[in-house]
Amino acid sequence: MKPGFIAKNPSVLIFILILALFTLGVTLLSNAYGTGFVSTSMVKTLGKTLCLCLIAIAMDLVWGYTGILSLGHFAFFGLGGYMIGMWLMYARTREIVVSSASGALPMTPQELNDAIASQVFGVVGSSQLPSIWHFAGSLPMQLLFVVLVPGLLAFVFGWLAFRSRVTGVYLSILTQAMTLALSLYLFQNDSGLRGNNGLSGLQNIPGVTAGQDALSVWFLWASAVALGLGYVLSAFIVSGKFGSVMRGIRDDEARVRFLGYSVETYKLFVFTLTAVIAALAGALYYPQAGIINPAEMSTVASIYLAVWVAIGGRGRLYGAVIGAAFVSIISTWFTGGRVPNINLGFYTINWVDWWQVLLGLSFVLVTLFAPRGLSGLIDLIDGLRAPKRGGDPLGPDDGALQEKEAEA
Amino acid sequence: MSALLEVTGISVSFDGFKAINNLSFEIGPAELRAVIGPNGAGKTTFMDIVTGKTRPDEGRVLWGEKSINLLKLNEAQIAREGVGRKFQRPTVFEDQTVTENLMMALKARRNPFSVLFWRPSGEDHARVAAVAKQVGLGDQLDRKSGELSHGQKQWLEIGMLLAQEPRLLLVDEPAAGMTLAEREQTTALLVELSKTRAVVVVEHDMEFVRRLDCRVTVLHEGSVLAEGSLDHVTSDPKVIEVYLGR
Numbered sequence: 001m002k003p004g005f006i007a008k009n010p011s012v013l014i015f016i017l018i019l020a021l022f023t024l025g026v027t028l029l030s031n032a033y034g035t036g037f038v039s040t041s042m043v044k045t046l047g048k049t050l051c052l053c054l055i056a057i058a059m060d061l062v063w064g065y066t067g068i069l070s071l072g073h074f075a076f077f078g079l080g081g082y083m084i085g086m087w088l089m090y091a092r093t094r095e096i097v098v099s100s101a102s103g104a105l106p107m108t109p110q111e112l113n114d115a116i117a118s119q120v121f122g123v124v125g126s127s128q129l130p131s132i133w134h135f136a137g138s139l140p141m142q143l144l145f146v147v148l149v150p151g152l153l154a155f156v157f158g159w160l161a162f163r164s165r166v167t168g169v170y171l172s173i174l175t176q177a178m179t180l181a182l183s184l185y186l187f188q189n190d191s192g193l194r195g196n197n198g199l200s201g202l203q204n205i206p207g208v209t210a211g212q213d214a215l216s217v218w219f220l221w222a223s224a225v226a227l228g229l230g231y232v233l234s235a236f237i238v239s240g241k242f243g244s245v246m247r248g249i250r251d252d253e254a255r256v257r258f259l260g261y262s263v264e265t266y267k268l269f270v271f272t273l274t275a276v277i278a279a280l281a282g283a284l285y286y287p288q289a290g291i292i293n294p295a296e297m298s299t300v301a302s303i304y305l306a307v308w309v310a311i312g313g314r315g316r317l318y319g320a321v322i323g324a325a326f327v328s329i330i331s332t333w334f335t336g337g338r339v340p341n342i343n344l345g346f347y348t349i350n351w352v353d354w355w356q357v358l359l360g361l362s363f364v365l366v367t368l369f370a371p372r373g374l375s376g377l378i379d380l381i382d383g384l385r386a387p388k389r390g391g392d393p394l395g396p397d398d399g400a401l402q403e404k405e406a407e408a
Numbered sequence: 409m410s411a412l413l414e415v416t417g418i419s420v421s422f423d424g425f426k427a428i429n430n431l432s433f434e435i436g437p438a439e440l441r442a443v444i445g446p447n448g449a450g451k452t453t454f455m456d457i458v459t460g461k462t463r464p465d466e467g468r469v470l471w472g473e474k475s476i477n478l479l480k481l482n483e484a485q486i487a488r489e490g491v492g493r494k495f496q497r498p499t500v501f502e503d504q505t506v507t508e509n510l511m512m513a514l515k516a517r518r519n520p521f522s523v524l525f526w527r528p529s530g531e532d533h534a535r536v537a538a539v540a541k542q543v544g545l546g547d548q549l550d551r552k553s554g555e556l557s558h559g560q561k562q563w564l565e566i567g568m569l570l571a572q573e574p575r576l577l578l579v580d581e582p583a584a585g586m587t588l589a590e591r592e593q594t595t596a597l598l599v600e601l602s603k604t605r606a607v608v609v610v611e612h613d614m615e616f617v618r619r620l621d622c623r624v625t626v627l628h629e630g631s632v633l634a635e636g637s638l639d640h641v642t643s644d645p646k647v648i649e650v651y652l653g654r
Contacts, residue, residue: 237524242520242523244504244512247501248501252501254483257482259512262485269520
């Protein structure tokens with residue numbers, strides 16, 4: 001009489017199936033393993049989109065389920081990218097330095113180190129390897145940092161913010177300030193991460209001889225696996241009592257407190273966990289993008305994230321994925337300059353410029369007229385309707401689910 | 409009989425207005441007590457202090473056999489000590505089913521890691537079903553609580569309190585918005601509960617208080633005006649003056 005995890009979460013099975021079919025389909029159409037119908041750059045775009053879907057799930061957990069409108073999750077995403085980027089750049093540069101060494105004697109470790117440092121940091125006028133690059137030569141250490149650095153930052157930030165019971169708009173502003181501060185810090189040349197140049201050449205994986213055609217497919221698979229695991233993990237978290245507590249905090253956190261749950265601890269847990277998920281997504285994203293610079297961590301990026309989740313429909317995991325996939329693919333299409341311009345006679349609408357306006361407008365329209373977002377379409381198929389509550393939200397808190405967002 | 413909750417000389421003021429003024433209060437481990445008083449007498453503030461929502465400027469709040477100082481604990485810790493509270497307006501989690509509401513309230517470990525891996529056992533399901541039946545929601549388990557009627561929400565909230573198994577129940581105007589039959593049910597339930605735990609009922613409906621048939625504490629301007637049986641306090645000239653006006 002106990003239904004299993006899949007039976008209680010039918011969306012998990014459907015999601016994994018669609019994801020697997022998609023990945024397989026792209027593979028069979030790729031340059032490296034198939035007909036070559038899908039170009040390598042398109043495979044990369046799709047792989048990156050999967051990473052964006054993963055961070056959207058993280059955003060949905062923290063905002064859609066727990067009601068914390070964090071505008072800082074792209075900072076964690078970027079940090080994850082930087083951590084893996086340090087290894088990619090260091091190890092790749094070492095390969096080049098070693099292979100181009102002309103002396104009869106092999107280089108001493110010190111010489112090797114100096115050569116790498118001047119290669120990597122010449123662009124910011126330095127030849128010293130900053131101390132934060134101490135472990136850059138070690139993949140396991142940098143992978144550990146992908147989790148630890150953003151996780152620790154989220155933990156400390158969250159501990160300070162939640163402990164003083166900062167909620168609602170004020171918390172959003174605080175997270176935004178954190179993102180801005182981090183991005184401004186990284187813009188400085190002496191921050192040790194090459195300032196506004198960022199890290200580049202990340203698409204070349206050290207020690208791998210396969211070309212970009214094959215690599216792009218490998219990363220597509222890695223991203224798909226990460227997204228699948230992230231989805232299952234998130235479904236596990238939100239399906240049980242923990243999910244009840246999360247939704248309780250979103251709708252009425254004072255009540256949750258009087259039930260004996262330490263709201264602050266739960267928020268901190270969710271915030272830190274989602275920061276780590278975001279960082280992992282970033283660590284998979286940037287090797288496909290090839291370059292990371294502090295502009296990626298701008299506050300606007302994190303606002304985009306909220307827009308994706310809102311357009312997809314918050315408070316449901318597949319909503320976040322649909323929103324992120326839909327908006328980022330459309331965005332690629334529009335900004336790629338392949339959409340025909342509209343000539344109005346007196347003015348030509350160039351979509352590369354007007355795409356942002358269209359996105360903003362659709363965000364406003366979705367918020368006003370279709371608060372359940374794109375997943376409202378799925379509800380339509382399922383025959384679900386919003387509960388009739390006479391316009392009341394489902395709880396007194398700022399982040400509480402509104403009547404129109406809720407499932408019946 | 410030693411007291412379960414011992415409140416001594418608490419005072420609190422908001423922007424210079426003394427909401428609670430040197431108030432002392434005591435209740436035993438199995439006792440029913442009604443707290444009455446006109447609007448602004450400090451009834452709700454008193455509950456806020458006991459549950460940790462408001463910090464008093466002075467005074468002591470001691471709890472249980474070990475005389476734990478509740479003022480050093482936060483809301484969640486106080487709730488875990490065994491203080492349950494029912495609010496005036498029904499506050500249930502409207503986006504969640506009756507079962508989910510009750511499961512969340514069910515007495516169990518509250519730290520995130522235990523909760524994350526907690527899955528209801530057959531026993532837990534039975535307990536939830538029993539509580540739901542007790543509050544007349546036995547056939548509503550799978551409904552979203554947002555769809556319930558006002559009265560049903562009140563009952564669900566009482567059910568959540570029962571599932572929490574508190575040692576002290578603070579109930580704020582339970583009869584508000586209930587039909588006569590529901591009031592009688594509520595009275596019976598509260599009297600029954602007070603046989604095994606302490607129950608404090610804040611109410612200003614005198615008829616309801618009379619039906620509870622218990623000791624009454626009258627609050628006025630943030631302190632205790634009179635205490636005793638309902639007949640005793642209603643014959644007190646000070647109480648008459650406060651309630652009937654000069």
